[in-house]
Amino acid sequence: MDETHNGDTWFDIPPGSEFGVANLPFGVYSRTEDGPRKIGVAIGDSVLDVAAIAAAEGEDFAPLLAAEVLNPLLAAGRPTWRAVRERITTWLRDPAHRPMVLAHRLDRAGLHLHLPFEVADYVDFYASEHHARNVGSIFRPDSAALPPNWKHLPIGYHGRAGTVVASGQPVVRPCGQRKQTGEDAPSFGATRKLDIEAEVGFVVGTPSAFGEPVPIERFADHVFGVCLVNDWSARDIQAWEYVPLGPFLGKSFATSVSPWVVPLDALGHARLPSPPQDPAPPSYLMPDADWGLDIAMEVRLNGHVISRPPFGSMYWSAAQQLAHMTVNGASLRTGDFYASGTVSGPEPDERGSLLELTWDATEPLLLGDGTHRAYLNDGDVVTISASAPGPAGTRIGFGEVTGQVLPATA
Numbered sequence: 001m002d003e004t005h006n007g008d009t010w011f012d013i014p015p016g017s018e019f020g021v022a023n024l025p026f027g028v029y030s031r032t033e034d035g036p037r038k039i040g041v042a043i044g045d046s047v048l049d050v051a052a053i054a055a056a057e058g059e060d061f062a063p064l065l066a067a068e069v070l071n072p073l074l075a076a077g078r079p080t081w082r083a084v085r086e087r088i089t090t091w092l093r094d095p096a097h098r099p100m101v102l103a104h105r106l107d108r109a110g111l112h113l114h115l116p117f118e119v120a121d122y123v124d125f126y127a128s129e130h131h132a133r134n135v136g137s138i139f140r141p142d143s144a145a146l147p148p149n150w151k152h153l154p155i156g157y158h159g160r161a162g163t164v165v166a167s168g169q170p171v172v173r174p175c176g177q178r179k180q181t182g183e184d185a186p187s188f189g190a191t192r193k194l195d196i197e198a199e200v201g202f203v204v205g206t207p208s209a210f211g212e213p214v215p216i217e218r219f220a221d222h223v224f225g226v227c228l229v230n231d232w233s234a235r236d237i238q239a240w241e242y243v244p245l246g247p248f249l250g251k252s253f254a255t256s257v258s259p260w261v262v263p264l265d266a267l268g269h270a271r272l273p274s275p276p277q278d279p280a281p282p283s284y285l286m287p288d289a290d291w292g293l294d295i296a297m298e299v300r301l302n303g304h305v306i307s308r309p310p311f312g313s314m315y316w317s318a319a320q321q322l323a324h325m326t327v328n329g330a331s332l333r334t335g336d337f338y339a340s341g342t343v344s345g346p347e348p349d350e351r352g353s354l355l356e357l358t359w360d361a362t363e364p365l366l367l368g369d370g371t372h373r374a375y376l377n378d379g380d381v382v383t384i385s386a387s388a389p390g391p392a393g394t395r396i397g398f399g400e401v402t403g404q405v406l407p408a409t410a
């Protein structure tokens with residue numbers, strides 16, 4: 001386990017920073033909105049132009065960093081990810097590298113951050129038992145809260161890779177066919193139930209062979225890192241369309257992701273066992289290691305905290321999800337991206353969607369500014385942030401994913 005902590009660097013890191021030397025998340029930035037995109041690593045309040053430093057230091061991995069997206073680095077695989085991370089750690093520990101590093105340091109605040117990787121396929125799971133029970137009770141009050149397959153396999157669906165967008169991208173209220181509970185025919189128009197889903201996303205680097213399942217113990221060989229996700233959802237469109245094939249236009253209009261990908265290697269102190277599983281999963285889903293992650297999330301609506309979902313409570317782990325997603329031989333591509341599913345904890349103020357927080361608008365939320373919300377209003381800004389334990393009492397920050405709702409255009 002990497003025992004590096006914030007005292008191990010000559011670099012100036014503000015006290016309490018969640019971007020210490022044990023984190024080193026990767027992202028893509030530009031100095032102006034349309035300027036050239038470069039790979040950066042966040043440290044303290046700064047971003048390092050790691051492509052320039054690696055080139056100047058003559059590192060053999062320098063070409064992987066001289067790209068406008070993380071995909072070449074992602075494709076290089078775990079031994080390379082480890083080597084790059086170790087070298088960056090050395091630059092930040094050994095004062096001999098100080099002039100070179102400082103020559104390629106930028107203030108984080110002034111930069112434009114972009115979608116860090118080109119998304120190949122996008123899958124969304126449904127792995128929180130609390131969320132699944134809540135949604136089941138609301139959408140299917142006459143059936144069991146959990147569907148019969150829920151504890152046997154991690155349920156998921158294929159989403160729309162082309163509408164995975166960077167944090168900060170505004171989201172236009174979608175139109176579609178929607179049907180409210182109680183109405184007997186659908187109508188067309190802007191969704192009246194625009195919602196969020198607070199999730200954690202996993203970025204696949206190493207591809208796999210067509211026809212060959214990826215065993216659960218190979219999770220960390222394929223998954224590079226972790227970011228935050230808001231899976232925007234139009235509940236009235238979703239409720240009308242989803243039987244029998246699952247979510248479609250109610251979710252495909254936008255999925256926002258945070259700009260910093262935290263390497264799995266930064267999360268050693270965050271790993272914990274998932275909750276006990278009963279029935280025991282089949283052998284291809286049997287965990288060989290603890291891949292629960294103690295990530296503390298926070299959801300804010302116009303700046304007011306509305307929920308604190310605990311990722312450590314998720315029933316199915318990301319390792320189980322990867323094994324399930326490939327057990328039929330479906331191959332992985334570099335840039336594949338999968339999200340955990342909405343993160344809801346057992347407590348009412350730990351729910352990761354407004355659907356649950358307001359029980360489908362029957363219990364509106366009172367915000368700190370005195371206004372109420374059932375679902376999102378035009379102009380609302382939703383921000384999800386998170387952190388996890390790091391070494392020596394430090395925190396590993398994920399930064400945030402944010403987005404504003406714009407009025408419907410149709």
Ligand SMILES: O=C(O)/C=C/C(=O)CC(=O)CC(=O)O
Nearest residue numbers: 125126127135136197341342
């Ligand atoms: O139970 C349903 O019909 C729908 C569930 C969801 O909308 C949740 C979904 O997208 C998966 C998740 O985020 O957990």
Ligand SMILES: [Ca+2]
Nearest residue numbers: 124197231342
């Ligand atoms: Ca979702």
Ligand SMILES: [Mg+2]
Nearest residue numbers: 231232251255
């Ligand atoms: Mg979505």
